[in-house]
């Protein structure tokens with residue numbers, strides 16, 4: 594199980610400090626939500642922030658592009674130190690060339706799906722990705738409530754992964770706390786983005802360890818399709 598604190602929920606006045614805190618917590622990934630004010634109604638931060646936090650978090654920087662024109666952003670984010678770059682399936686015809694471009698930059702390839710989008714939209718791409726990101730809130734803001742209707746999408750993607758003998762990770766993002774992480778783990782998720790529920794704790798290490806333990810235990814009692 595991988596826990597990925599989301600920098601979106603951290604103190605924006607102290608990104609380096611917060612990234613170092615996430616590193617000390619033992620989190621395997623640090624999730625960076627990139628918002629362009631067009632694909633989503635919010636603006637967060639850009640490649641310069643990835644570059645700034647890079648020396649403070651030595652494991653995986655998991656960059657999630659909620660952007661309408663990611664083709665102009667892939668190189669700057671790759672050069673800034675991203676390890677994994679995720680784009681959205683809602684981009685339609687752009688998806689295949691974008692996935693190839695991320696791969697050509699030597700980065701892990703992720704594909705995300707928003708709550709209103711049918712999970713079948715992902716199926717053509719499953720063999721081309723290292724990560725599927727199931728959004729469990731409508732993208733744009735942290736602190737939103739988990740959308741329960743997204744759980745069957747996790748189960749469906751997990752079933753396809755097994756049937757097709759693929760190895761991609763299944764990440765969930767939005768409204769994730771310990772209880773919900775357990776529910777998502779039972780459905781087949783193995784990577785958990787959490788902002789509000791983790792960064793609110795003074796002891797981030799304990800919060801990360803607790804979520805990882807709860808998700809791992811729950812995954813032993815799967816509720817798959």
Ligand code: DX5
Pocket residue numbers: 599601602624626659730731732733734735736737766767768769786787788789790
């Ligand atoms: C939404 C963001 C959030 C964030 C996590 O666009 O992607 O899901 O990462 O936020 P919390 O954990 O506060 O819901």
Ligand code: ZN
Pocket residue numbers: 624625626657766786
């Ligand atoms: Zn995200």
